[in-house]
Amino acid sequence: MAAPHPPRTDDWWRDAVIYQVYPRSFADGDGDGTGDLAGVRTRLSHLAELGVDAVWFTPWYASPMVDGGYDVADYRAIDPAFGTLDEAEKLIAEAAELGLRVIVDIVPNHVSDQHAWFREALAAGPGSPERARFHFRPGRGEHGELPPNDWPSQFSGTTWTRVPDGEWYLHLFTPEQPDLNWAHPDVRREHEDVLRFWFERGVAGVRIDSAALLTKDPELRDFTEGVDPHPYVDLDEIHDVYRSWRAIADEYGGVFVGEVWLPDAERFARYLRPDELHTAFNFNFLACPWDPERLRRTIDSTLAEHAPVHAPATWVLCNHDVTRTVTRYGREDTGFDFAAKRFGTPTDLELGTRRARAAALLTLALPGSVYLYQGEELGLPEADIPLDRIQDPMHFRSEGVDPGRDGCRVPLPWEAEAPSYGFGTGTEPWLPQPADWARYAVDRQNADPGSMLSLYRTALELRRAESALGDGALSWLPSPEGVLAFSRAEDLLCAVNLSGDPVPLPPHAAVLLASDELPADGTLPPDTAVWLRT
Ligand code: GLC
Numbered sequence: 342m343a344a345p346h347p348p349r350t351d352d353w354w355r356d357a358v359i360y361q362v363y364p365r366s367f368a369d370g371d372g373d374g375t376g377d378l379a380g381v382r383t384r385l386s387h388l389a390e391l392g393v394d395a396v397w398f399t400p401w402y403a404s405p406m407v408d409g410g411y412d413v414a415d416y417r418a419i420d421p422a423f424g425t426l427d428e429a430e431k432l433i434a435e436a437a438e439l440g441l442r443v444i445v446d447i448v449p450n451h452v453s454d455q456h457a458w459f460r461e462a463l464a465a466g467p468g469s470p471e472r473a474r475f476h477f478r479p480g481r482g483e484h485g486e487l488p489p490n491d492w493p494s495q496f497s498g499t500t501w502t503r504v505p506d507g508e509w510y511l512h513l514f515t516p517e518q519p520d521l522n523w524a525h526p527d528v529r530r531e532h533e534d535v536l537r538f539w540f541e542r543g544v545a546g547v548r549i550d551s552a553a554l555l556t557k558d559p560e561l562r563d564f565t566e567g568v569d570p571h572p573y574v575d576l577d578e579i580h581d582v583y584r585s586w587r588a589i590a591d592e593y594g595g596v597f598v599g600e601v602w603l604p605d606a607e608r609f610a611r612y613l614r615p616d617e618l619h620t621a622f623n624f625n626f627l628a629c630p631w632d633p634e635r636l637r638r639t640i641d642s643t644l645a646e647h648a649p650v651h652a653p654a655t656w657v658l659c660n661h662d663v664t665r666t667v668t669r670y671g672r673e674d675t676g677f678d679f680a681a682k683r684f685g686t687p688t689d690l691e692l693g694t695r696r697a698r699a700a701a702l703l704t705l706a707l708p709g710s711v712y713l714y715q716g717e718e719l720g721l722p723e724a725d726i727p728l729d730r731i732q733d734p735m736h737f738r739s740e741g742v743d744p745g746r747d748g749c750r751v752p753l754p755w756e757a758e759a760p761s762y763g764f765g766t767g768t769e770p771w772l773p774q775p776a777d778w779a780r781y782a783v784d785r786q787n788a789d790p791g792s793m794l795s796l797y798r799t800a801l802e803l804r805r806a807e808s809a810l811g812d813g814a815l816s817w818l819p820s821p822e823g824v825l826a827f828s829r830a831e832d833l834l835c836a837v838n839l840s841g842d843p844v845p846l847p848p849h850a851a852v853l854l855a856s857d858e859l860p861a862d863g864t865l866p867p868d869t870a871v872w873l874r875t
Contacts, residue, residue: 354546354596354619354710355653356811357394358801359444361714363661364401364423365409366752366772369765376752378424378432380765384755385432385439387783391718391794392801395442397548397598399661401429405455407517408734409661409750411550412453416535433543442545444598449532449582450551451518459519467508474527475519476511476557477504485509491563492572495554498738511561513554513573515734523555523582533589540593547590552599552612552621555579575608583617590619598622598655606646613652620655620710627657630676631696633823633839640707644815647709653812654709658700659717665749668723670696679735682743694720695868698796698856699837702870703825705800706835708813713797716753719781720793723748730773747772757782791858799854803872807853809833818847824865828875837870849873 362381370379378401388396400410403418410420419429433443452459458474465471467479478489480503488501489509501509502516511520521528536547556579558572570576583597590597599621603609612618629639643654658666663677671693672686697720704711726747731737736745752770756763757779761770779785786794804810809830820826823840826847833853838844843864846852852859853872865871 353394357710359395359397359710359712360388360393361397361660361712363399363715363750366750367715372765372767374765374768375422375771377422378428382432382435385435388441389439391798392805395444395545396436397444398446400446400448405453408515411448412518413448414453414455417538430542444546444548445539445544446548446550447535448550450554451512451514451520454517454519463504466506474522474525476522477508480509490561493564496735496738524559536586536589540595546596549597549599553601553603555582575603580611580617587616606642610646610650613650620653622657623655627663628677631670631839633825637825655712656704656707656709657712658704659714661714661750662746665721665723666717667693667697667720684744690722695857698793699868699870701797702800702856702872703837705804706810706829706872708815718794718797719786721781724751724775726772754778754782757785803854807833832875834873834875836865838865838867841867847873849875
């Protein structure tokens with residue numbers, strides 16, 4: 342097992358590499374086809390050897406799993422399919438022994454319709470205090486047969502569902518995820534208590550789901566395209582919630598990362614003011630196409646928007662909601678857009694993988710922290726899920742147009758020759774694994790110095806050793822058209838060739854790492870990145 346590594350600074354989160362575990366698909370310890378905490382515990386050494394600093398677990402709480410656990414029935418219990426609270430505590434302690442911090446995922450916008458509060462609200466009836474914790478309203482139309490307003494959903498489809506007594510309730514996501522009323526003191530108190538519950542158990546941080554959606558226009562006014570403010574995205578009142586959360590995190594030395602999808606840089610940065618969230622995911626970078634000008638502009642605007650609030654940037658290429666990186670970069674449209682996902686999009690995986698390798702070195706050289714989604718270090722492609730095995734509500738709510746997000750949630754391959762590639766010991770995994778995934782298995786890649794896994798491991802080791810990488814400044818260097826070149830210190834340079842033609846390597850004393858083999862003629866091939874000692 343790898344030795345625990347000391348954090349580089351007290352502000353570990355300013356340049357941490359954080360690995361996202363989707364527990365359902367990481368490793369199955371009890372052989373029932375679903376990943377679990379027992380499985381994670383047996384595979385923690387993979388993460389320590391990879392060299393990451395922290396592990397973010399997507400929701401592991403009791404849940405009917407209508408939306409992969411983002412429908413939480415009880416925040417203080419682990420879902421029985423995943424294990425027990427006792428196991429979670431053991432996992433947190435074992436991770437700490439390996440130098441890995443744990444980040445949990447809190448979903449404050451909504452709960453499961455099986456959560457005690459919602460069941461009480463349904464039973465208590467219209468006008469009851471129990472209903473006031475949610476957004477219940479009478480319908481419009483002569484008999485209340487029309488939804489109370491016209492809000493668009495974050496998933497396609499309607500945002501209101503009518504209950505048998507005639508009232509409607511709001512859900513920005515599926516009907517099984519009723520939205521909480523954040524103007525209600527119980528809602529605020531409960532979440533503050535949940536934060537303490539997990540900080541008390543030793544977690545180092547909290548990822549905040551749908552962080553910009555909590556507060557709603559008090560009158561639930563209709564949505565009109567372009568009208569400011571939006572009735573539920575990024576309302577000013579939300580910052581008050583995060584200020585109170587920050588005070589709690591500070592008591593425990595915990596940190597936040599917000600899931601904030603906002604194109605407006607100035608509005609985004611408000612979440613990162615010194616008394617609010619420590620960090621937020623950089624979705625502009627995730628959505629950015631493999632294009633030199635667009636990437637450079639995104640990097641510049643990211644750094645510029647974070648600077649005034651002194652927050653570190655985060656760099657994210659994929660997660661459990663989006664198309665896997667090697668697939669996205671192998672397509673004609675290399676950007677990411679939920680609305681554009683379609684079945685059967687032509688993909689050149691070889692090209693995509695080459696670009697993803699270069700993108701890994703680009704990302705790990707940028708100032709700030711980096712998120713890695715499980716399987717990204719293996720170069721896993723997006724899998725095609727047979728129609729009759731799709732589980733993601735996004736697919737069904739789009740009436741079958743959107744393939745959904747299961748393709749990036751397929752159980753990991755650990756051992757090339759084992760059943761289910763070593764994911765579990767027994768039953769078939771909850772999502773089918775493609776027939777040609779042996780080549781991506783961890784054991785195969787461990788033995789291959791040219792594998793994606795070896796590249797990530799070496800890059801993370803270097804990133805840890807080179808104090809210029811991580812937090813700090815970046816300076817762009819003059820470079821041929823289509824090439825991104827920047828220095829992170831006087832003697833460390835990263836160059837990425839997105840030009841389509843080989844270019845001369847910048848002057849250097851030594852090549853520290855290249856995303857692919859470099860030719861002997863001193864050039865940097867297309868879709869290749871290098872770290873150079875100058
Ligand atoms: C976030 C999660 C996503 C989930 C949604 C609703 O976007 O990342 O997986 O479906 O919130 O909770």
